[in-house]
Amino acid sequence: MKAVGIILAGGNSNRMKELSRKRAIAAMPVGGSFRCIDFALSNMSNSHVQTVAVLTQYNARSLNEHLSSSKWWDFGRKQGGLFLFTPTVTAENSDWYRGTADAMYQNIDFLKKRHEPYVIITNGDCVYKMDYNKILDYHIEKKADITIACKDMPVGSDVSRFGVIRMNEDSRIIDFEEKPLMAQSNTISTGVYVIRRRQLIEILEKAAEENRFDFVNDVLIRYKNIKRIYAYKTNEYWSNIASVDSYYQTNMDFLNPEVRSYFRAEPKIHSKVDDLPPAKYNTGSDVSNSLIASGCIINSKVENSILFKKVFIGKNCVIKNSIILNDAYIGDNTHVENCIVESRGTLKANTYYCGENGIKIVSEENERYML
Structure with missing residues (x-):
């Protein structure tokens, strides 16, 4: 060239x-x-x-x-x-x-x-x-x-x-x-x-x-x-x-x-590769029309969403029409709809996030190990 x-x-x-x-x-x-x-x-x-x-x-x-x-x-x-x-x-x-x-x-x-x-x-x-x-x-x-x-x-x-x-x-x-x-x-x-x-x-x-x-x-x-x-x-x-x-x-x-x-398709788009395990779908997971990246652990319903690397979804959650960025932690019984969840964010259990008038950006910096 x-x-x-x-x-x-x-x-x-x-x-x-x-x-x-x-x-x-x-x-x-x-x-x-x-x-x-x-x-x-x-x-x-x-x-x-x-x-x-x-x-x-x-x-x-x-x-x-x-x-x-x-x-x-x-x-x-x-x-x-x-x-x-x-x-x-x-x-x-x-x-x-x-x-x-x-x-x-x-x-x-x-x-x-x-x-x-x-x-x-x-x-x-x-x-x-x-x-x-x-x-x-x-x-x-x-x-x-x-x-x-x-x-x-x-x-x-x-x-x-x-x-x-x-x-x-x-x-x-x-x-x-x-x-x-x-x-x-x-x-x-x-x-x-x-x-x-x-x-x-x-x-x-x-x-x-x-x-x-x-x-x-x-x-x-x-x-x-x-x-x-x-x-x-x-x-x-x-x-x-x-x-x-x-x-x-x-x-x-x-x-x-x-x-x-x-x-x-060729020619492909290349990216840096992380050595991560494949996504894990536990009992209770229900995923439809979504992209789930490596390292994710899913325990709940995910619909029309994109989950990036190392995302954890707790039990009895609903993730709908949302983007969850890398290494986010979603606690049990959490509802996320029409949202973008920032990377390394920690959403506490029993919380509700919904973008009703456009896309909502969720940026929670809770200490996940203290929950």
């Missing part, structure tokens, strides 16, 4: 509420056994991108632990590899990343030392599969300066939290609005960009000179009438999880057999 990869995984979102207090959005568990960043990493690996840099910043500890070994995504090569960059205090700079463009600029030496002619930039908070070779071929065919992977959203969808684009008959982008109040199009950017490496270095250096820090606003939107920026349409499954509702819906999509089979 004649491209180097950059994954932007340092951001935070207030739309995630309590869920982003512990971890970066890219580290959020998805689909029972994945982290969100696994999808971008797997796409890089499956597209034979041998060198990938992950730029982290906010609440990065769990993300760094997840990326502690590159072997799960097959980046452990003599040539290339997986690089993890966090903000570093130097004699010239003591700032945190002030935006996506600044994050890349602070690691510009990485780009200057590479030999690949192109760079594939993607976000770490999206769930999708994409062959980056196809978008790179399209980029070369169009003789584009920058190519953006785009997707048409269903009519009536709320696109106000995305970058919305309009293009001409040749797929050249003529307008780009970031998070518009009134969208003029239902075509959004998926956060995947292709650009020539030397051109990216020049743009980042110029942006830094002018104290411009955001890649979308200060590069894509600012240069839309100067550079040849093209749109590459994708019709496959794609979802951004950077809000509570979208995170919940994305996980619930994995209960759909078509979505599960899509991500299980």
Whole structure:
């Protein structure tokens, strides 16, 4: 592959509420056994991108632990590899990343030392599969300066939290609005960009000179009438999880057999593997249309739900339309419905949790061994 990869995984979102207090959005568990960043990493690996840099910043500890070994995504090569960059205090700079463009600029030496002619930039908070070779071929065919992977959203969808684009008959982008109040199009950017490496270095250096820090606003939107920026349409499954509702819906999509089979088919999505026993279903368990991860112990009814690793469900419980994150403990006679239970949370026995007006986030830090 004649491209180097950059994954932007340092951001935070207030739309995630309590869920982003512990971890970066890219580290959020998805689909029972994945982290969100696994999808971008797997796409890089499956597209034979041998060198990938992950730029982290906010609440990065769990993300760094997840990326502690590159072997799960097959980046452990003599040539290339997986690089993890966090903000570093130097004699010239003591700032945190002030935006996506600044994050890349602070690691510009990485780009200057590479030999690949192109760079594939993607976000770490999206769930999708994409062959980056196809978008790179399209980029070369169009003789584009920058190519953006785009997707048409269903009519009536709320696109106000995305970058919305309009293009001409040749797929050249003529307008780009970031998070518009009134969208003029239902075509959004998926956060995947292709650009020539030397051109990216020049743009980042110029942006830094002018104290411009955001890649979308200060590069894509600012240069839309100067550079040849093209749109590459994708019709496959794609979802951004950077809000509570979208995170919940994305996980619930994995209960759909078509979505599960899509991500299980080759090329597969890879993730760090924990050495855990298979889920245990004791007498009294009744599980339907749910995903149960390794290490779980079930003693009650679970319906239309996703249980991540090492979840314990006590006796006479009802878990319905909910997401239970890693290592949560649900005490006896507990009812959980339309909820997201935070990881390592402990719900006392004889309690009731129900999201009646939307999805309820349950974050209880009771000492489970004192119950």
